[in-house]
Amino acid sequence: MADSPVITRFAPSPTGHLHIGGARTALFCWAFARRMGGRFLLRVEDTDQARSSEASARGILEDLAWLGIDWDEGPLLEAGRSEGGRAIGGDPRGVGPFFQSQRRAVYDGVIDGMLERGSAYADFSSSAELDARRKRATEANETFRYRPDDGEILPVAEQRRRIDAGESHVVRLRSPQDPVRVVDEVLGEVKFGAGEVDDFVLRKPDGFPTYHFGVVVDDETMGVTHVLRGQEHLMNTPRHVVLQRVLGYRMPVYAHMPLIFNDKGAKMSKRERDQTAREAVKTAGLTAPPPGTMDEHSFGAWLSDKKRQLETRQLEALAGAMHLRLPEVSVDDFRRAGYLPEVICNFIALLGWNPGMKNEDGTDLEKFDRDFLARHFDLARIGKTNSRFDRRKLESFNHDAIGAMSDDEFARRWRGWCAVHDPGLLAKIGARFPLLAAAVRPRCATLADGRDVGGFALIDDDAVVYDPGAVKKHLLKGEPSGLSLLARLGEALARVEPWEPGAIQATVERFAAEAGVGIGQVAQSLRVAVTGTGVSPGLGETLALVGKAGVLRRVGRCGERAAFSGRA
RNA sequence: GGCCCCAUCGUCUAGCCAGGUCUAGGACGCCAGGUUCUCAUCCUGGAAACCGGGGUUCGAAUCCCCGUGGGGUCACCA
Known part of the structure; x- marks a missing residue:
């Protein structure tokens, strides 16, 4: 009805980060207002003087903007400044201010x-x-x-x-x-x-x-x-x-x-992250903080007090040093972990709501964007049952979204993420970034995975660490052994011009045919020699990324290693 | 404990409101094959659920009651 416009609101309390459950509430409020042609407003409930902070309010606003949830009325936010920028919020009806403290x-x-x-x-x-x-x-x-x-x-x-x-x-x-x-x-x-x-x-x-x-x-x-x-x-x-x-x-x-719980069936809480890290530290038997994470005093205090929480930066450093994956609970966590905002919106919308539609192949429609929500969201299809947050499925959605991108699009997004969360990668890879992005994209579930998948391209040529199992399997076994092929392979590769995936691939295939061995054996020996492991993107892309000089150096170094005498 | 809410595969769910077309469909995960230079993709197949008990009805996953289980909430926090 034109005379009764729908007005919804999201009213967070600025006492911390935006929780994933809060994000869903905001998304539904937003979607419903959009669907009904109404207005969505944002109000900050900062009435707890002791716990509220401006920084927290700001963070919540930015997280919402990042998710693409924009409010018609509420605090003003200049969002996405790097990409042209847009202003969100305002007070067209004069019903503000939108901070309760005011x-x-x-x-x-x-x-x-x-x-x-x-x-x-x-x-x-x-x-x-x-x-x-x-x-x-x-x-x-x-x-x-x-x-x-x-x-x-x-x-x-x-x-x-x-x-x-x-x-x-x-x-x-x-x-x-x-x-x-x-x-x-x-x-x-x-x-x-x-x-x-x-x-x-x-x-x-x-x-x-x-x-x-x-x-x-x-x-x-x-x-x-x-x-x-x-x-x-x-x-x-x-x-x-x-x-x-x-x-x-x-x-x-x-x-x-309905509520959203973690995969253990408990309420998702920020403490989970500290708990996870604390348990890992204890099982690993760590008695001192890993270098560069925090000082011994805070480490000890944190370890002995179950209620104590580390700063995000410290916690992340600790997890990084221990190769530990912390459970994400706030939007900010998911953002840093390399999830895409549109995927998060899609996924959390499905936690408690379902469009009840089919795809043409008869499967349930469950992949959709914000615009779809704005057109189809309704209250009637919100479920009553609490749900568990299944990270595996989120990961799968994110992987699919990355898989559906063009290489260019992925490179643009990944670069943006790296600029904030992994500038070292950008500096190291330089102009080869688009090549790396293309090689890594099909193997990434999150933007953070790129570093792991493409790690071989980010290390110095003489810093390759050889996995004993891979060496044994692909270089030492077989007749002829991979190791024995390497020298001649190096010679063949030295003549490749131009140094790009297609030409490299062709050379390797020709080499295999002439040597009378399977392409698999040749590829794997080369892969191990260049990356140290039996797993990497396609061989052509892998070698192209490392560069001709790098490949020849790594192959040479690999051949020289006495450690490959069979004792591995 | 009081009050309130909920109950379909391991997880998210469709189906329920307007009982039959449900030998209960899909997705993630899992298992087995296939494609592939590894991995990841991709393809094919598979295992996997209506919490229990009473009703109502010719007929109940669908409606009603009880039980059980799970959850939320009981602030000068939000």
């Missing part, structure tokens, strides 16, 4: 009215008292609900006087004890009995609103029509609905989405 006057105005009407009251009791009561209730195995009798609440004038005197206090909702019924777009009808909602806090002693109060006031003020959020918020809904009723607000449409 909206105190709005909340205070609402609170004042509630205090006057007696629908809220100031509570001057200390949090210590409350904690004690809560503890007693818990020990007695009772549910603790803060709900004083009418007589215990101070007269309005008295409240006013003590507030004006500057006494520390919280403001609580005088909660009507009515049942609440919500028809959730995902879960259907959900009922909450009368008395489930207690006199929860609306405004904290520091003057900042609580989450519940901020959400309800802002959603109303900003005209939010549809609230899409994780199921962990389901039990917050009756609170919000009660508040809305007290304030005479409209109730938005709710849609609670």
Whole structure:
């Protein structure tokens, strides 16, 4: 309907990185707004003074922009500056600001009215008292609900006087004890009995609103029509609905989405990464930090304290030194690990939503882009069941996406990634980068894999490390042995001109035919001689990358190695 | 523990709302073959699920109830 545009919002709390679950929530909010021709807005819920940070807010905004999730209203962000740039956000309707910390006057105005009407009251009791009561209730195995009798609440004038005197206090909702019924777009009808909602806090002693109060006031003020959020918020809904009723607000449409767990079936959390690393350190029996990762003191402190978390940089350095793969949990993690933003969007959309369409070959349609989501996303097809995050499948999707790219496109993307995450590779490979990219592309599941696959091209010629197994299998065995072919092969290769994959390949094939041995044997001996292992991209590409001089040097060095006398 | 949600292959799911066409389809992973100079691709084939018990019905993966299991939530965090 033209007169009732859909308005959705994503409202992250800037206390850390954007979690993959949060990214999905944002994506669904975005997709739904797009599909309905509505607006998607972003609001930063920075009401926890101790934990919120500007850097975190900035990071979350950038992660969203990177995923291609752009908001119509919200904080301004200059995104993609390197690629022409675009500005996201703004306040066309004048409903901002979009940082809750800047909206105190709005909340205070609402609170004042509630205090006057007696629908809220100031509570001057200390949090210590409350904690004690809560503890007693818990020990007695009772549910603790803060709900004083009418007589215990101070007269309005008295409240006013003590507030004006500057006494520390919280403001609580005088909660009507009515049942609440919500028809959730995902879960259907959900009922909450009368008395489930207690006199929860609306405004904290520091003057900042609580989450519940901020959400309800802002959603109303900003005209939010549809609230899409994780199921962990389901039990917050009756609170919000009660508040809305007290304030005479409209109730938005709710849609609670299933949760995403890690592959172990536990909630995905940042601690996982530290846990994984800590376990690896312990099984490896490491007692000191690997060189260049961190100092001994922080290492020891981190190792002995399960709750302690390393800085991202330290953790990554440690994992790198130990050749350890850390589980990704934030968008930022996936980005550094070399996943493509469009693949992440595709994959997380599938965690809880399904288009329910078939491809022409009868298989289920599950590969799609953001534009598809913007055209087909709907609430009705959001599932109810929690899902596990299957990294193998994500990897497969990413691999397929890379496989579908042209060499040029891949080179462009990989170069962009390297510029941020692996500048050393760019410096080392120089002008041969396009060649490397082409060779490596079909073998990469992530952009980070390129370094491993093409590692042979990134080392010095005399730094090749020979894998004993490969040497034994491909150089020492057989008659004639690979080793014995190498010298003559070198001579043949020296005459190759121009030095490019096709010509190299042809020469090797001719050599094999003339020597009367299989192409496989020749190729493998050469591969081992040049890369040190029996695995690499196609032989022509591999040799082309190393360069003629490099290949001849490596072949020569390989032939000289006494270590190949058979004892390996 | 109270309240609330959920339940199809190992994992993500289609099918369920409008019961029969389901000897339950697909994807990832796994296993076995084939193509290939290795690897990765690619091709072919395979194993693999309706949580249990009651109903309703001629007929239930689909509807209802109970049980069990899993999850969420119980802050002056969001």
